[in-house]
Amino acid sequence: MKKSNRETTQTEQHFLQEYDPQQFPPVAVAVDLLVFTIDEGVLKLLMVRREEMPFQGMLALPGVFVGIHETLDQAAARGIREEAGLENIYFEQLYTWGGLERDPRMRIISVSYLALVPVEKLSITAGSRVSEAMLIPVEDVLNGTIDTAFDHGAIISYARQRLKNKVEYTQIAFELVPTEFTLPHLQKVYEILLEKPLYKANFRKKIMPMVEEIDKFTAGDAHRPSRYYILKQRKNHKNK
Amino acid sequence: MKKSNRETTQTEQHFLQEYDPQQFPPVAVAVDLLVFTIDEGVLKLLMVRREEMPFQGMLALPGVFVGIHETLDQAAARGIREEAGLENIYFEQLYTWGGLERDPRMRIISVSYLALVPVEKLSITAGSRVSEAMLIPVEDVLNGTIDTAFDHGAIISYARQRLKNKVEYTQIAFELVPTEFTLPHLQKVYEILLEKPLYKANFRKKIMPMVEEIDKFTAGDAHRPSRYYILKQRKNHKNK
DNA sequence: ACAATAGTGTCTGTGAGACAGTATCGA
DNA sequence: TCGATACTGTCTCACAGACACTATTGT
DSSP states (O other), X not given: OOOOOTTOOGGGOOTTTTOOTTTSXXXXXXXXXXXXEEETTEEEXXXXXXXXXXXXXXXXXXXXXXXXXXXXXXXXXXXXXXXXXXXXXXXXXXXXXXXXXXXXSXXXXXXXXXXXXXXXXXXXXXXXXXXXXXEEEHHXXXXXXXXXXXXXXXXXXXXXXXXXXXHHHSSGGGGGSOSSEEHHHHHHHHXXXXXXXXXXXXXXXXXXXXXXXXXXXXXXXXXXXXXXXXXXXXXXXXXO | OOOOOTTOOGGGOOTTTTOOTTTSOOBEXXXXXXXXXXXXXXXXXXXXXXXXXXXXXXXXXXXXXXXXXXXXXXXXXXXXXXXXXXXXXXXEEEEEEOOTTSSSSSOEEEEEEEEEOOHHHHXXXXXXXXXXXXXXXXXXXXXXXSOBSTTHHHHHHHHHHHHHHHHHHSSGGGGGSOSSEEHXXXXXXXHHHHTSOOOHHHHHHHHGGGEEEEEEEOOSSSSOOOEEEEESSOOOOTTO
């Protein structure tokens, strides 16, 4: 109970009180963005090609450094805007990576963010301002077909697994379709995320309570039209 | 596709290539530890009383700064060892907090870690080296009975919610009991974490496939003895 | 014998899985 | 009419919820 003196070891050292920049030099903090979408029936990720060393020519996750007067969420939102040209898309903090060898030049701690966007929203800005960003099939990264810079392969693998898990017990898959969607479309999204086929009837029974039907149908296809639905109430699936 | 020049805006700025310490000054990175245990039938948290400004006299989460040659997990393990006197307990990264007003003196980004320890393991070291650490009922923090320093109240609230969620779909509750445990004991842990009573028969049916009975029983109580069990295989519940 | 807690048997309802059937479009 | 996809009905089974019952200890 007695006050610790200067001879105390680190053991008794109180948090924040004795910050010594010599012993604990500051490090750079960045956010890495994992912007997932479903395009052409496969899960894809927004990535950029590095034009400089290290890892020149390889693909990397888009990211920005965290400004001194910027929260982590603000930095993530800025990165999504600047690197992907997107506004108001779903994102949540994923995991923070602090390995020593992440970047060969300096110690960087990076806070990764998982973002989801329906491809319809993404295609509006594709090819415009953000010239370097491109959609890469996640499968190609995971099986090693495409090499990635830094530890981004591990980050992508982690994010893919988390996404798969969260689809099971949250409504996060709805973030990958437009506000108005058909159930066959949504089912396809689930199947891609879960990597397994689902039974139509069972899927509908599960989803129906969450959605509300609207008076809008697909048209022009050589088969029965599909009704559009909207999500009843968007539940919060962060911190789950 | 052409190489960006010095006149590019932040929009085209590539990650890591143009790190400018003026624009993005380094910040201090710390880990905050949320060491939960169940003691006297309630969920408690290991906290320390601050003896200096700011927030003097208030309770805070134990934490340490991240060393320049130390990963985040290593820093967390060190904090658990130095602040709680514990080794080899379960911990996982929880969330990273980067609010601007977290600490009135400087910008600090803190990576919080959720740790679980059976109280039997904690009591061995209680009152010994780590004199400042004490067990605080989480309920008292959440309902405002006890004031906490910094944004630690919000962090604790977040961790409590996450813990409750993860109990539902992982085996994380097993981290709060010793290797050998009785089912009534484990059930009590579940009830405390979930904040609701469970039916004995149903709980046993759910748990039985995960555990293996051993030839050991409680004794000395004025009622039927309770058999001890061990967890069959500890599943990984991180990244869920 | 009795209090107290450990542990079991069983009924019920819910929801997922599986699959067969019907509905509605364009060609 | 036919191919194709949307959509529905229903059987089964696993499992959670609810509750009544039996088992084993110390006093």
